Amino acid sequence: MAENSDDQAGGAAVSGARWTQEPAGLLRVEEGFRLDAVDTRATPGYAGDKKTAGHDLASCGRELGDLQERLYAAHHEADSGPSVLLVLQAMDTAGKGGIIRHVVGAVDPQGIELAAFKAPTEEELAHDFLWRVRRQVPGPGMIGVFDRSHYEDVLIGKVRELADAEEIEQRYQAINDFEAELAEAGVRMVKVMLHISPDEQRDRLLKRLDRPDKHWKYNPGDVDERRLWPDYMAAYQAVFDRTSTDAAPWFVVPADRKWYSRLAVQRLLQTALEVIDPQWPAADFDVEVEKQRLLAT
Amino acid sequence: MAENSDDQAGGAAVSGARWTQEPAGLLRVEEGFRLDAVDTRATPGYAGDKKTAGHDLASCGRELGDLQERLYAAHHEADSGPSVLLVLQAMDTAGKGGIIRHVVGAVDPQGIELAAFKAPTEEELAHDFLWRVRRQVPGPGMIGVFDRSHYEDVLIGKVRELADAEEIEQRYQAINDFEAELAEAGVRMVKVMLHISPDEQRDRLLKRLDRPDKHWKYNPGDVDERRLWPDYMAAYQAVFDRTSTDAAPWFVVPADRKWYSRLAVQRLLQTALEVIDPQWPAADFDVEVEKQRLLAT
Numbered sequence: 398m399a400e401n402s403d404d405q406a407g408g409a410a411v412s413g414a415r416w417t418q419e420p421a422g423l424l425r426v427e428e429g430f431r432l433d434a435v436d437t438r439a440t441p442g443y444a445g446d447k448k449t450a451g452h453d454l455a456s457c458g459r460e461l462g463d464l465q466e467r468l469y470a471a472h473h474e475a476d477s478g479p480s481v482l483l484v485l486q487a488m489d490t491a492g493k494g495g496i497i498r499h500v501v502g503a504v505d506p507q508g509i510e511l512a513a514f515k516a517p518t519e520e521e522l523a524h525d526f527l528w529r530v531r532r533q534v535p536g537p538g539m540i541g542v543f544d545r546s547h548y549e550d551v552l553i554g555k556v557r558e559l560a561d562a563e564e565i566e567q568r569y570q571a572i573n574d575f576e577a578e579l580a581e582a583g584v585r586m587v588k589v590m591l592h593i594s595p596d597e598q599r600d601r602l603l604k605r606l607d608r609p610d611k612h613w614k615y616n617p618g619d620v621d622e623r624r625l626w627p628d629y630m631a632a633y634q635a636v637f638d639r640t641s642t643d644a645a646p647w648f649v650v651p652a653d654r655k656w657y658s659r660l661a662v663q664r665l666l667q668t669a670l671e672v673i674d675p676q677w678p679a680a681d682f683d684v685e686v687e688k689q690r691l692l693a694t
Numbered sequence: 695m696a697e698n699s700d701d702q703a704g705g706a707a708v709s710g711a712r713w714t715q716e717p718a719g720l721l722r723v724e725e726g727f728r729l730d731a732v733d734t735r736a737t738p739g740y741a742g743d744k745k746t747a748g749h750d751l752a753s754c755g756r757e758l759g760d761l762q763e764r765l766y767a768a769h770h771e772a773d774s775g776p777s778v779l780l781v782l783q784a785m786d787t788a789g790k791g792g793i794i795r796h797v798v799g800a801v802d803p804q805g806i807e808l809a810a811f812k813a814p815t816e817e818e819l820a821h822d823f824l825w826r827v828r829r830q831v832p833g834p835g836m837i838g839v840f841d842r843s844h845y846e847d848v849l850i851g852k853v854r855e856l857a858d859a860e861e862i863e864q865r866y867q868a869i870n871d872f873e874a875e876l877a878e879a880g881v882r883m884v885k886v887m888l889h890i891s892p893d894e895q896r897d898r899l900l901k902r903l904d905r906p907d908k909h910w911k912y913n914p915g916d917v918d919e920r921r922l923w924p925d926y927m928a929a930y931q932a933v934f935d936r937t938s939t940d941a942a943p944w945f946v947v948p949a950d951r952k953w954y955s956r957l958a959v960q961r962l963l964q965t966a967l968e969v970i971d972p973q974w975p976a977a978d979f980d981v982e983v984e985k986q987r988l989l990a991t
Contacts (some may be wrong), residue, residue: 432881470910498802504797507841513804544804568961589710595991602988612766612977620987680909690917 414453415445420661421668424489424648426585426641435649437594440657450656457663458503463669465540469508471675473538479583479673482537483666484543486552487591489619490601490628491652492659493544496591500663501542510535513544526550526568527575534584540666541584547572551636556628568638580644584670588645588660590633591652595626711750712742717958718965719896723934724946729927732946734891737954747953750923752865754960755800759803762837762965766805769973773898776970777832780963781840782965783849784888785926786916787898788949789956790841793888797960807832824846824872831881837963844869845885848933853925864935877941882966885942887930888949889977892923 421592423441472478483501485493501509512533519527527547533540551572555565576586593601602619605611622629643646648665652658720738742750769775780798782790798806809830818826824844832838848869853864873883890898899916901909919926938944945962949955 470907494802494804497798497804502799505791506799506803506806507791507794507810509803511803516937555748599988599991603985606981606985606988609977610767612981613975615977615979615984617979617984617987620984620991623991655707677907678910680912682912684853684903686910687912687914687917688741688900690914691896691903691920694896694917694920 414443414457414660414664415449416442416664417444418442419668420648420664424650424661424665426637426647430637430649432592432630432637434647435590435592435651437597437651437662438653439651440654441651443657443660447654447656450660452497454499454503454656454660457660457667458500461500461663461667461670462504464667464675465504465508465674467677468540468670468673469505469538471538473536473679474624475537477583478537479675480541480586481538481540481666481669481673482535482541482543482584482586482691483576483590483662484546484548484586484588486546486548486559486589486633487652488593488598488626489622490598490605491591491593492655493591495655496659496662497542497544499659500542503663504540508540510539510540510541511544512541514546514549525571526554527556527571530575534579537583547575548636548640552629552632553622554633555635556625564688569635572640573642573645576642576645578639585673586645587662587665587669588641588647589665590637590647590649591658591662592649593652595623597653598623703962707951711740711754711957711961712746713739714741714962715739716965717945717947717961721823721945721947721958722752722960723938723946727934727938729934729946730933731887732889732948734894734948735888736948736951737951738948740954740957744951744953747957748908751796751800751953751957751960753959754964758964758967759801761964761972762971764799764974765837765967765970766802766835768835768975770805770833772834773843774880775834776882776972777834777836777838778963778966778970779832779838779840779876779883780880780959781843781845781883781885782888783845783886783930784949785890785895785923786913786919787895788888788890789900789952790888792952793956793959794839794841796956797835797963798958801837802902805835805837807836807838808841809838811843811846822868823851824868827872831876834880844872845933847904848927850919852932853922866932869937870939870942873937873939873942882970884940884959884962884966885935885944886947887944888955888959888961889946890949892920894950895920909959937966 468479485492485496497511501511510533514529517529530547532667533541533543549563551568554560576643579586602615605615637647650661716823718787747971765776782793784790794808798808807830811826812825827844827989833859848862848865849859855936899912902912934944947955947958
């Protein structure tokens with residue numbers, strides 16, 4: 398790619414953008430990870446700035462689109478096969494919607510399965526907490542996106558004491574078992590927490606209040622949740638301690654700068670697809686015979 | 695919009711692109727419509743060419759995205775309310791996929807409900823032909839897209855005699871009743887047939903055969919369907935004669951030039967949204983009170 402030739406002169410350069418190190422390595426939750434040590438304004442691994450980010454998002458979006466099309470072509474009609482599942486968790490205003498619009502939205506909608514998990518319905522509450530999630534696992538060849546997820550059941554579920562402590566404990570294990578089962582079935586999970594500071598959230602909520610065309614995104618309940626910030630951070634820390642596994646690792650993406658978090662999530666998706674390395678399927682027909690049949694019509 | 699100021703000098707100009715007349719009027723199937731009189735290479739109503747089309751698709755995509763966001767904001771959490779349903783029907787290679795990727799793909803995926811109807815499963819065959827379609831009707835505030843639809847049951851269903859003539863007859867009426875019910879519930883339907891010539895299809899199929907990265911899109915069965923072209927055109931004519939209603943009109947979009955068909959379908963969607971005219975919802979909270987609550991945290 399011509400536009401990256403300058404980066405590629407540097408030894409550690411990564412194709413596709415101004416990445417000097419892979420977010421998949423830098424942002425991954427490893428043993429001993431401390432959420433409170435993360436700088437939410439940082440832009441780890443990216444050598445560009447806000448100005449270059451728009452360009453890189455577009456050019457990497459084309460690369461991601463190409464990989465997605467290969468994944469779809471190779472696997473979408475099979476009974477089993479690889480898929481990708483992006484799980485998005487975050488405090489309000491952290492930018493889940495922007496990721497879906499600008500990162501996910503840049504690839505062919507025919508290859509995307511998007512699921513938004515809101516407060517559970519009565520029917521959903523009548524089942525195990527993973528029931529509604531299992532129904533939305535992406536099929537072979539697809540990229541699934543969870544806007545919130547089963548992690549709500551150990552985040553708001555814990556903070557608001559919607560379940561007792563013993564039940565919460567059991568859920569971590571149930572999640573790990575579930576995700577190990579998904580990984581075994583070929584689902585490559587990319588679990589992302591978009592991490593903003595409380596100050597950044599206040600600024601973003603104030604902006605929503607200032608703009609009548611953003612009022613619909615504002616919910617007075619957001620302020621109530623905001624008051625529980627330390628409790629939520631503790632619940633996230635417990636999630637990372639208990640559920641960041643080799644089969645399904647967590648990535649904490651600094652998100653005070655939207656341009657960075659979008660680029661980073663895009664890159665994480667691209668890495669997941671590159672590991673799958675989908676190839677155009679070979680023709681299951683004789684190309685020359687088909688040409689003759691076609692020309693005879 | 696600055697880029698259209700030249701067009702707007704002309705009296706009949708339409709905002710948003712180089713449209714001199716609305717596709718919603720020009721392409722609509724009215725009494726006496728003859729499919730065989732349509733020029734598949736024509737570009738009715740559009741004063742630009744292939745070069746301007748890319749620019750117009752992008753700028754009108756932003757307008758469409760704005761309207762979609764208003765629709766979503768105003769209605770998506772309500773129990774009832776307006777939605778848009780784009781129904782796409784076409785012979786193979788006519789460009790349904792490109793419409794989904796380049797027109798639908800330009801708006802926020804969170805506001806889109808995409809449903810692809812393939813050959814019915816056993817479960818689907820055990821029900822009335824509209825059963826699987828009813829389950830995919832877009833909810834309030836959403837734009838639904840049907841990649842094929844219940845019309846397959848009177849197209850391939852008729853051509854391949856998958857149902858007897860009497861049953862096909864009954865289906866036209868069932869479809870009209872169903873669509874009148876949808877319209878009553880606020881679903882604004884935009885039923886589109888992308889219309890290509892048999893020569894154009896042959897060229898496109900040959901191109902797929904020439905490119906290994908397109909082989910996966912080629913199906914030898916496409917040639918068998920192609921041999922039945924006149925039968926399909928007769929079945930489409932019958933569909934137009936029987937099911938183009940005020941509640942749910944058909945539009946036949948010349949599609950030999952992909953750049954035209956994409957612009958035209960985009961414009962049809964935009965017109966549907968403009969008729970709904972969604973407005974940003976008013977705040978259901980006191981903005982000043984919320985600012986104070988927020989600043990106190």
